[in-house]
Structures are given as structure tokens and as C-alpha cells.
Amino acid sequence: MNERTVIALGGNAISPAGTAGTAEEQTTNLHRAMAQVAELVAEGHTQLVLTHGNGPQVGNVLIKNELAKDVVPPVPLDWCVAQTQATIGFTVANTLSYELRRLGVERPVVPVVSRVLVSRRDPGFETPSKPIGPYLTDAEEVARRRAAGQALVEIPDRGWRRVVPSPKPLASVDRPAIELLLSDGAIVIANGGGGIPVVDDGDGPLHGIEAVIDKDLAGALLAQELGARTFAILTDVPGVAVGYGTDAERWLEEVHIGELRGYEAAGEFAAGSMGPKVAAICNFVEGSGGRGMIASLEDALEALHGTVGTRVSRDGGP
Numbered sequence: 458m459n460e461r462t463v464i465a466l467g468g469n470a471i472s473p474a475g476t477a478g479t480a481e482e483q484t485t486n487l488h489r490a491m492a493q494v495a496e497l498v499a500e501g502h503t504q505l506v507l508t509h510g511n512g513p514q515v516g517n518v519l520i521k522n523e524l525a526k527d528v529v530p531p532v533p534l535d536w537c538v539a540q541t542q543a544t545i546g547f548t549v550a551n552t553l554s555y556e557l558r559r560l561g562v563e564r565p566v567v568p569v570v571s572r573v574l575v576s577r578r579d580p581g582f583e584t585p586s587k588p589i590g591p592y593l594t595d596a597e598e599v600a601r602r603r604a605a606g607q608a609l610v611e612i613p614d615r616g617w618r619r620v621v622p623s624p625k626p627l628a629s630v631d632r633p634a635i636e637l638l639l640s641d642g643a644i645v646i647a648n649g650g651g652g653i654p655v656v657d658d659g660d661g662p663l664h665g666i667e668a669v670i671d672k673d674l675a676g677a678l679l680a681q682e683l684g685a686r687t688f689a690i691l692t693d694v695p696g697v698a699v700g701y702g703t704d705a706e707r708w709l710e711e712v713h714i715g716e717l718r719g720y721e722a723a724g725e726f727a728a729g730s731m732g733p734k735v736a737a738i739c740n741f742v743e744g745s746g747g748r749g750m751i752a753s754l755e756d757a758l759e760a761l762h763g764t765v766g767t768r769v770s771r772d773g774g775p
Contacts, residue, residue, distance in 0.1 A: 488555075490754050506646075514544070549568065574628040743771065752766025
């Protein structure tokens with residue numbers, strides 16, 4: 458029970474497609490999720506780190522940039538990540554602290570403004586791949602955005618989304634602070650939105666760079682850096698499916714790493730949705746030997762108990 462656990466909350470699960478994404482809606486969604494996280498803490502999971510996505514939220518900030526560019530200067534992507542990281546982080550802290558108190562548990566919950574190191578030469582800067590912002594279904598809006606120079610990809614059965622550079626996370630810059638907080642008994646919220654992307658050019662301080670790191674890949678990296686034994690991705694679907702959207706659709710439950718990598722190599726998982734999640738879980742399980750899982754945010758408690766969702770282990774793998 459005292460083993461470290463990292464839980465990644467999906468930005469789309471916090472602000473699901475088809476909702477307005479108001480502050481009230483997102484807070485309500487987080488209250489439901491944090492009620493389950495609080496139950497885990499009450500059960501004795503004392504070494505807990507939460508991370509979260511921010512794709513819809515960053516997309517909204519960029520829309521504000523566009524609408525207000527003649528009034529206030531637009532802010533770069535790394536600033537957008539920092540702003541949404543802080544907003545979601547303090548809301549998670551508020552809701553989880555409340556749910557813990559309801560269970561009679563007194564634990565500090567601390568959001569950390571977190572930077573993640575990337576390489577300026579990462580090929581991700583040449584090929585935008587990270588979906589952000591709302592799903593678009595209006596053909597005229599898609600055409601307008603493309604004419605404005607935005608890259609968009611189609612997500613099956615959902616619509617089009619803007620994509621931006623998403624370099625590979627190399628190191629969690631603020632890991633020492635996270636370790637210190639964990640050792641003092643805090644529940645830590647870190648690497649939100651994949652972390653604020655920074656580069657080290659060797660000429661002084663770190664520099665922010667225009668990108669959004671995939672939160673699942675950054676979460677998997679942080680879990681390995683912290684020596685976590687469990688990494689859970691909680692999103693807006695109940696797990697991982699092969700043959701998704703076809704008559705042969707099948708949801709995976711217990712699966713070993715070799716089987717999952719095989720499905721990945723066969724192109725079963727879309728790059729703009731499940732692909733990064735599967736890659737992150739595989740990276741974690743291969744690198745740590747721990748257990749990984751992908752499940753619905755609504756099933757957080759059952760997922761961490763290992764009774765729902767897709768559970769991935771190294772047993773039986775190559």
C-alpha cells in the first residue's frame with residue numbers, strides 16, 4: 458500500500474466532448490474523480506502523484522489568443538501550458554482536499570508548477586501530432602483554420618482537432634521538489650499537461666519552447682523516475698479496444714506487454730487518441746516492471762483495485 462502510484466487524468470475526461478467546458482462543469486467532474494482518489498488514500502495509498510492532461514483547456518486559451526490578439530498580446534504555447542497547469546492543479550487540490558476531509562483524512566495536497574526537458578532538435582517540431590482544443594465538425598470552420606495555417610487531424614467518430622508539436626519528454630526538471638514533498642507526506646500534482654516544455658541551450662537559464670508534451674508519456678516518465686509500481690491513465694473511455702468501431706471490436710482486460718505491443722505495431726491505436734496512451738503504458742511497464750492500466754475516469758477506484766479497465770503487465774511478454 459505504501460508503494461508509489463502515479464495517476465494521469467485525461468484533459469478530455471475533465472472536460473468531455475459535447476460539454477461547454479465551463480469552470481463549474483470541470484470542477485464537478487473533478488469532484489467525482491477526487492472522491493474516488495480520496496478513497497484510495499483512506500485505504501492507505503500514501504505515496505500518490507497525480508498528473509493531468511490539458512488538451513481542451515490549452516485549445517481554449519489559444520482561441521482566446523486569436524479573439525483578443527488586437528487587444529492584448531498572444532501568449533506562446535509554453536505559457537498556455539503553464540496557465541492551464543496552474544488552473545487545473547489548484548482545482549484538483551481544492552476538490553481532493555475537500556474529499557479527504559470528508560473522510561477524516563488530513564493530508565496536504567500540493568500542485569507543483571512543473572517543467573519537463575525536451576530537445577530543440579526533436580522531430581516532433583517538424584511533424585505536429587498533439588491534439589488540442591475542441592472537436593470540430595463544421596467543414597467551413599475546418600477550412601478556415603487550415604487557411605490560417607493550423608494543422609488539423611481527423612479523430613474517427615468525433616471530428617477534427619488542431620495538432621501542435623509534441624516532443625518526447627526527456628527529464629522531469631522539478632523531480633527533486635516532487636520527491637521532497639512526497640517524503641513529507643504530501644499528495645503531489647505534477648507534470649500537468651505533460652509539463653511546461655523547456656530546452657537547455659547551455660547559455661544560461663532554461664528556455665520555454667512552443668509545444669505541448671503528451672501528458673501520458675510525461676506521466677510514464679515521471680512514474681519511472683519516482684520508482685512508482687503503478688501507473689494508471691484515467692480517460693473518457695473504459696479501456697483499450699482492438700478493432701475499435703468495427704463489428705470485431707473487443708475491449709482488452711488483462712493483457713501482457715508483448716501482446717499489446719503487437720497490436721500497437723499492427724496499427725490498432727490512433728496516433729491522436731489511444732496511441733500515446735498505449736505507448737506510455739508500454740514504456741512504463743517495460744521500464745519498471747510495474748503494472749499499468751487504462752480505464753475510465755468514472756471508474757478510478759475500481760481501476761486501481763484492478764477490477765476494471767485494461768490492465769497491462771510484463772508477465773508472459775517476450
